[in-house]
Amino acid sequence: MHEFDLIARYFRPLAEGYAGSYALTDDAATVDVPEGMQLVVTKDLIISGVHFMGTEAPGVVARKLLRVNLSDLAAKGAEPVCYFLGGALPKDAQESWVAAFAAGLAEDQKEFSISLAGGDTTATPGPLTLSLTALGLVPKGQMLTRSGAKAGDLLYVSSFIGDAALGLKSVRGEIESRSFLEDRYHLPRPRLSIGQQLRGVASACMDISDGLVQDLGHLCTTSGVGAKVEAIKVPVSNAASASQGEPWFMETILTGGDDYELLFTVPQDQKDKVPQGCRLIGEITAGSDVSVLDANGYPMTFSKTGYKHF
Amino acid sequence: MHEFDLIARYFRPLAEGYAGSYALTDDAATVDVPEGMQLVVTKDLIISGVHFMGTEAPGVVARKLLRVNLSDLAAKGAEPVCYFLGGALPKDAQESWVAAFAAGLAEDQKEFSISLAGGDTTATPGPLTLSLTALGLVPKGQMLTRSGAKAGDLLYVSSFIGDAALGLKSVRGEIESRSFLEDRYHLPRPRLSIGQQLRGVASACMDISDGLVQDLGHLCTTSGVGAKVEAIKVPVSNAASASQGEPWFMETILTGGDDYELLFTVPQDQKDKVPQGCRLIGEITAGSDVSVLDANGYPMTFSKTGYKHF
Numbered sequence: 350m351h352e353f354d355l356i357a358r359y360f361r362p363l364a365e366g367y368a369g370s371y372a373l374t375d376d377a378a379t380v381d382v383p384e385g386m387q388l389v390v391t392k393d394l395i396i397s398g399v400h401f402m403g404t405e406a407p408g409v410v411a412r413k414l415l416r417v418n419l420s421d422l423a424a425k426g427a428e429p430v431c432y433f434l435g436g437a438l439p440k441d442a443q444e445s446w447v448a449a450f451a452a453g454l455a456e457d458q459k460e461f462s463i464s465l466a467g468g469d470t471t472a473t474p475g476p477l478t479l480s481l482t483a484l485g486l487v488p489k490g491q492m493l494t495r496s497g498a499k500a501g502d503l504l505y506v507s508s509f510i511g512d513a514a515l516g517l518k519s520v521r522g523e524i525e526s527r528s529f530l531e532d533r534y535h536l537p538r539p540r541l542s543i544g545q546q547l548r549g550v551a552s553a554c555m556d557i558s559d560g561l562v563q564d565l566g567h568l569c570t571t572s573g574v575g576a577k578v579e580a581i582k583v584p585v586s587n588a589a590s591a592s593q594g595e596p597w598f599m600e601t602i603l604t605g606g607d608d609y610e611l612l613f614t615v616p617q618d619q620k621d622k623v624p625q626g627c628r629l630i631g632e633i634t635a636g637s638d639v640s641v642l643d644a645n646g647y648p649m650t651f652s653k654t655g656y657k658h659f
Numbered sequence: 660m661h662e663f664d665l666i667a668r669y670f671r672p673l674a675e676g677y678a679g680s681y682a683l684t685d686d687a688a689t690v691d692v693p694e695g696m697q698l699v700v701t702k703d704l705i706i707s708g709v710h711f712m713g714t715e716a717p718g719v720v721a722r723k724l725l726r727v728n729l730s731d732l733a734a735k736g737a738e739p740v741c742y743f744l745g746g747a748l749p750k751d752a753q754e755s756w757v758a759a760f761a762a763g764l765a766e767d768q769k770e771f772s773i774s775l776a777g778g779d780t781t782a783t784p785g786p787l788t789l790s791l792t793a794l795g796l797v798p799k800g801q802m803l804t805r806s807g808a809k810a811g812d813l814l815y816v817s818s819f820i821g822d823a824a825l826g827l828k829s830v831r832g833e834i835e836s837r838s839f840l841e842d843r844y845h846l847p848r849p850r851l852s853i854g855q856q857l858r859g860v861a862s863a864c865m866d867i868s869d870g871l872v873q874d875l876g877h878l879c880t881t882s883g884v885g886a887k888v889e890a891i892k893v894p895v896s897n898a899a900s901a902s903q904g905e906p907w908f909m910e911t912i913l914t915g916g917d918d919y920e921l922l923f924t925v926p927q928d929q930k931d932k933v934p935q936g937c938r939l940i941g942e943i944t945a946g947s948d949v950s951v952l953d954a955n956g957y958p959m960t961f962s963k964t965g966y967k968h969f
Contacts, residue, residue, distance in 0.1 A: 374881045375805050376731040376865055377701040379797075382692035391687040392792060394745040394779045421686040435704040435745070435790045469704045475785020480745045482702060482792040487689075495685050555686055571684045 824915020
């Protein structure tokens with residue numbers, strides 16, 4: 350496989366819908382930003398054996414990579430425009446792998462109206478390493494941030510929490526296999542429409558990638574507030590509920606990563622504008638304490654609060 | 660070392676000059692594009708042991724990473740705005756390494772008026788892998804591309820060719836040590852000012868990263884033209900000339916990579932606007948033949964035409 354052949358055969362078709370990509374024949378791409386709009390840029394890097402197992406179908410790896418970045422755009426209220434892909438492929442990578450990877454991207458490009466605009470491909474003596482930079486648009490000054498939560502604001506999540514963490518247990522054979530949960534682990538649903546509806550409504554927003562408790566901590570730190578979550582209000586899917594009796598259940602739900610649901614705060618007087626299906630799980634408080642209360646109103650403790658990268 | 664501490668201590672200071680970075684506390688950054696301007700985006704990925712040796716000072720690795728991307732912006736006539744950094748660090752990476760790496764970035768941020776705006780840091784079981792996405796601005800529709808060269812256009816380079824290739828030989832101990840050349844290998848000079856002066860003047864432009872002959876081939880393919888280069892006109896520095904008697908000399912100059920000089924074409928009636936110091940090395944021709952003629956006017960042949968990534 351030669352770099353330029355790979356690009357021409359598998360990646361150029363992904364860029365053809367986007368004029369600013371110059372069909373990947375140039376050193377750079379152009380992006381137009383309409384008047385009154387502002388660009389939102391996010392970048393994520395995933396590594397085989399670290400962020401995914403390496404045994405997944407190549408199309409699944411591709412789609413997860415794209416979706417975790419789209420989830421960041423969703424959390425900022427942005428509309429996707431285009432993305433840039435950096436791929437470091439092991440020297441023994443097969444062309445069929447690249448073909449299936451590109452097919453996964455093609456599938457999700459259609460679903461999420463985004464196009465490849467540029468990138469870089471190279472060989473590595475290490476594990477497959479993928480970097481993606483996604484660009485989106487918001488009306489100027491309307492990007493949702495992590496910093497606007499105020500004491501008294503209501504705290505919401507966009508949907509079920511913990512499915513992906515249980516999905517990972519299922520993939521690993523630690524619980525009986527449940528395909529719904531595995532699917533949620535492999536293919537997060539970027540909440541683009543919800544994020545866009547939250548512009549001008551949410552006071553703070555982020556996506557949950559490192560676990561609800563840890564990411565809520567980040568949101569609170571950035572906003573300079575505390576929070577109280579009622580564990581009983583955290584929505585759990587039927588598929589996940591099957592494990593409800595396990596001693597690890599609640600901790601896994603609340604601290605497991607890979608949810609890619611939105612976590613957001615809304616001033617009391619805006620609560621009627623919260624999109625349908627989102628669930629109230631608690632409230633923002635003064636101070637800096639972040640606590641999760643059990644069904645009896647006692648603060649819960651966790652052996653770890655979420656995914657650590659080092 | 661913890662990811663969030665690393666970011667706070669070493670990378671946040673690099674982003675403080677850029678409001679859209681939200682001091683690296685958010686999921687994404689914002690970028691404003693003034694009316695009448697267009698964004699130019701480029702992405703490069705470098706891996707220890709592949710694109711650099713791994714024995715370089717961390718600050719040198721940082722600056723080369725930034726500069727190879729700035730060189731792409733230069734080649735497109737763009738003015739740098741901000742960049743996004745993805746770093747996959749080996750698990751045994753030392754905090755002192757990260758500190759020196761960030762110090763290198765800080766130095767070049769000042770020199771090239773660019774700021775860190777966001778990114779992602781993670782651990783890898785493989786070699787140090789760095790990805791950088793650089794954003795710049797051009798007046799709308801004025802990005803220099805690879806595709807506009809026409810038969811009869813004049814072919815130029817921005818400065819000496821081959822210094823970096825000889826610098827690599829010097830670093831490797833294959834020739835007697837010459838610090839000028841090693842410096843040119845480690846620290847390319849992105850030709851930002853020349854690139855910006857070429858807007859509306861050059862018909863095609865790119866930067867030379869994979870060797871003059873190979874990259875000229877890319878430019879010609881994209882433009883649908885051929886080219887004739889007179890080897891004797893290709894400018895060579897005094898430091899490089901010391902190896903002039905070696906049998907490998909001319910091939911190394913013409914096909915060695917890492918020059919990061921601009922290669923560009925200019926219609927005959929625009930030649931007075933070519934920035935000072937740039938050198939005429941040949942001419943664009945009809946057809947698709949790319950040939951380099953020796954001092955006697957005979958086409959030269961090369962055992963390899965440049966750097967191959969796979």
